[in-house]
Amino acid sequence: MIRRPGSKKRGKGPSSDRLVPPEGVPLTLPVAGIGVRIAAQSIDIVLTFIAAISLLILLSTLALSSPQSMTAIAVLVFFSIGVPYYILAELAWNGQTLGKRLMKIKVVAHDGGSLSAHSLVLRNLMKEAEIFLPGMLLLTLDMTSLLTSVTALVWIAIVFLVPLRDRYRRRLGDLMAGTHVIHLPVPLLLKDLAVENPAAGHGGTNVRFLAHQLDHYGAFELQTLETLLRAHGTPTASQQTDAAIATIVEKIRRKIGYAQPVPPQDRVAFLQAFYNAQREHLEQRRLFGDRRENKHYASTGEDA
Amino acid sequence: MDGQDLIRSARFRSEREADWRRLETLVRTAESKGLQRMAFAEARDLAALYRQATTSLAIAREISLDKALLAYLEALTARAYLCVYAPQERLGGLLRRFLTRGAPAAMRRSWIFILLGFLFMTLGALAGYMLYFENNDWFYVFMPSEMADGRGPNATTDSLRESIYGHDSGTSGLGAFAAYLFSHNTRIAIFVFGLGVFACAPAILLTFYNGLLLGAFLALHVDRGLGVDLAGWLSVHGVTELSAVCIACGGGLQLGAAVLFPGDRSRADALRHAGRDAVKLALVAALMLVAAALLESFARQLVQDLTLRFVIGWGVGALWLAWFALGGRKR
Numbered sequence: 249m250i251r252r253p254g255s256k257k258r259g260k261g262p263s264s265d266r267l268v269p270p271e272g273v274p275l276t277l278p279v280a281g282i283g284v285r286i287a288a289q290s291i292d293i294v295l296t297f298i299a300a301i302s303l304l305i306l307l308s309t310l311a312l313s314s315p316q317s318m319t320a321i322a323v324l325v326f327f328s329i330g331v332p333y334y335i336l337a338e339l340a341w342n343g344q345t346l347g348k349r350l351m352k353i354k355v356v357a358h359d360g361g362s363l364s365a366h367s368l369v370l371r372n373l374m375k376e377a378e379i380f381l382p383g384m385l386l387l388t389l390d391m392t393s394l395l396t397s398v399t400a401l402v403w404i405a406i407v408f409l410v411p412l413r414d415r416y417r418r419r420l421g422d423l424m425a426g427t428h429v430i431h432l433p434v435p436l437l438l439k440d441l442a443v444e445n446p447a448a449g450h451g452g453t454n455v456r457f458l459a460h461q462l463d464h465y466g467a468f469e470l471q472t473l474e475t476l477l478r479a480h481g482t483p484t485a486s487q488q489t490d491a492a493i494a495t496i497v498e499k500i501r502r503k504i505g506y507a508q509p510v511p512p513q514d515r516v517a518f519l520q521a522f523y524n525a526q527r528e529h530l531e532q533r534r535l536f537g538d539r540r541e542n543k544h545y546a547s548t549g550e551d552a
Numbered sequence: 553m554d555g556q557d558l559i560r561s562a563r564f565r566s567e568r569e570a571d572w573r574r575l576e577t578l579v580r581t582a583e584s585k586g587l588q589r590m591a592f593a594e595a596r597d598l599a600a601l602y603r604q605a606t607t608s609l610a611i612a613r614e615i616s617l618d619k620a621l622l623a624y625l626e627a628l629t630a631r632a633y634l635c636v637y638a639p640q641e642r643l644g645g646l647l648r649r650f651l652t653r654g655a656p657a658a659m660r661r662s663w664i665f666i667l668l669g670f671l672f673m674t675l676g677a678l679a680g681y682m683l684y685f686e687n688n689d690w691f692y693v694f695m696p697s698e699m700a701d702g703r704g705p706n707a708t709t710d711s712l713r714e715s716i717y718g719h720d721s722g723t724s725g726l727g728a729f730a731a732y733l734f735s736h737n738t739r740i741a742i743f744v745f746g747l748g749v750f751a752c753a754p755a756i757l758l759t760f761y762n763g764l765l766l767g768a769f770l771a772l773h774v775d776r777g778l779g780v781d782l783a784g785w786l787s788v789h790g791v792t793e794l795s796a797v798c799i800a801c802g803g804g805l806q807l808g809a810a811v812l813f814p815g816d817r818s819r820a821d822a823l824r825h826a827g828r829d830a831v832k833l834a835l836v837a838a839l840m841l842v843a844a845a846l847l848e849s850f851a852r853q854l855v856q857d858l859t860l861r862f863v864i865g866w867g868v869g870a871l872w873l874a875w876f877a878l879g880g881r882k883r
Contacts, residue, residue, distance in 0.1 A: 267630075269637065273606040275630045320731035327735035331742060342638040354634065362637035365646050370831040376739065377746025406750070420749055423820045424807070424827035432634075433627035435576055437569075438620040442562045471619040478620070527617050528559040534615065535560075 676763020
């Protein structure tokens with residue numbers, strides 16, 4: 249009802265996690281779901297409420313002012329933990345409030361540009377009509393008057409339906425401001441498996457593969473093998489990993505026609521050697537424009 | 553390792569890894585300290601290294617099959633992007649730009665919606681006025697009892713006069729009263745604005761209802777021959793306050809109109825476009841309500857003279873009008 253190009257386009261077009269910055273290299277920033285955003289909002293409400301209460305208690309115990317000015321201060325404090333808090337926090341922390349910081353989510357400009365003050369003000373002004381008021385209505389729902397409770401429920405339904413129908417989970421304020429909310433990615437650089445175990449001469453096993461032996465697998469299988477080898481390297485590697493390694497070594501041997509048997513103590517070394525050779529081979533094919541996404545690359549290539 | 557026995561993508565990584573690490577530390581500093589407090593050299597390196605990292609990412613997507621490397625570069629570039637494109641404006645600068653240029657220009661651009669806001673308020677007032685003279689009991693239908701404060705068709709003329717000219721609250725309570733009015737009214741204005749997006753109707757209804765209250769109240773006093781006195785009492789803050797409600801309504805109408813009649817755009821696009829001016833209208837309304845609260849709690853109680861009340865109320869109104877009409881024009 250609010251968004252026109254919804255249902256028909258679903259599943260097509262670029263992934264909703266793509267964001268194209270002005271540099272033109274698309275980045276992957278996964279869209280934050282409704283659950284995590286509700287959690288961040290609740291944390292914000294609880295934190296600001298606690299802060300306001302403790303500030304007021306502190307002021308009243310200090311007894312610096314008369315009761316009348318205390319009420320004035322109280323009213324102003326409770327006003328400022330509403331919309332003003334969210335606007336100022338998002339301006340100061342680059343699109344994050346306290347709750348968003350804790351949940352590791354962040355507001356970004358939908359078009360990949362920089363966040364403007366205008367959009368932060370707008371998306372938070374809409375909070376009053378979109379979040380605070382429906383919340384209040386829900387808390388004070390009165391079963392005796394049917395009309396008001398039905399209106400309240402319809403309203404709440406609309407407020408929830410808008411982000412649910414949207415691919416980017418934008419609420420109305422986001423739609424207007426041209427923003428959406430993403431999970432902050434964590435940069436963590438793991439060791440390069442190929443550097444750890446250079447191809448030639450490792451631990452006495454001098455495993456060599458021929459070109460036709462490396463034509464069986466694609467990028468998907470290679471990266472699955474990478475995951476397995478990394479899991480094996482961690483201290484939490486279990487008996488199951490060892491069993492999996494044994495099976496996989498046998499499968500690979502049969503598939504590529506590697507005649508020489510692999511003794512149990514050399515299995516991991518064999519897999520690492522295979523990983524290096526396979527990766528080098530696939531990357532080289534890639535440079536020649538032959539992208540092998542998975543082991544079915546040959547058949548899909550014919551179809552296309 | 554001299555890199556000769558490495559495969560190509562591993563060599564690619566080992567050549568650039570030091571830069572990525574440096575970018576990672578810079579991003580951490582920027583995120584914790586903020587870009588403004590970083591040294592010049594650091595900020596410059598951050599931007600330069602970020603652009604290098606985007607290039608690395610683009611290349612790595614083509615040549616590397618190392619999943620860990622790709623994931624790292626994706627995350628690192630994304631974090632650096634968020635730092636580099638953070639909002640850079642200072643709060644003071646934002647405020648000044650809003651007051652001197654943004655707000656008056658937005659008001660002038662959306663005059664038709666503001667006019668509609670005033671129209672609905674006037675219609676409401678007219679309806680309230682007529683209905684009161686048709687039957688006094690309508691007053692109780694519109695007016696919530698806590699707002700009427702004992703003033704109704706049953707009240708004596710003297711008590712009505714008393715509430716207009718009397719010191720009904722001591723000067724000591726005025727600050728609290730102002731604070732209360734300010735926060736209450738501002739929330740109403742934000743609310744009227746936000747409701748506009750639900751297809752205009754709620755914003756119109758709220759404004760119309762405000763008009764009804766005004767009309768009924770006015771009619772009550774005209775009936776008792778206190779019309780002019782009430783007008784003076786109301787103008788002190790009412791000129792500012794009621795205009796603010798109409799302006800907030802105008803902002804809401806602008807949003808509602810974008811939802812109802814998006815034209816060639818998609819609704820989301822139309823909303824985004826309408827939002828640019830509408831949000832400024834809402835902020836202007838909030839600002840006016842602050843002024844109205846101050847006027848209502850201080851000026852109204854302290855100034856008892858009828859003409860002076862008119863002068864203050866409409867004078868402030870004229871100042872607002874001058875700001876909207878003349879502010880931010882190119883000389």
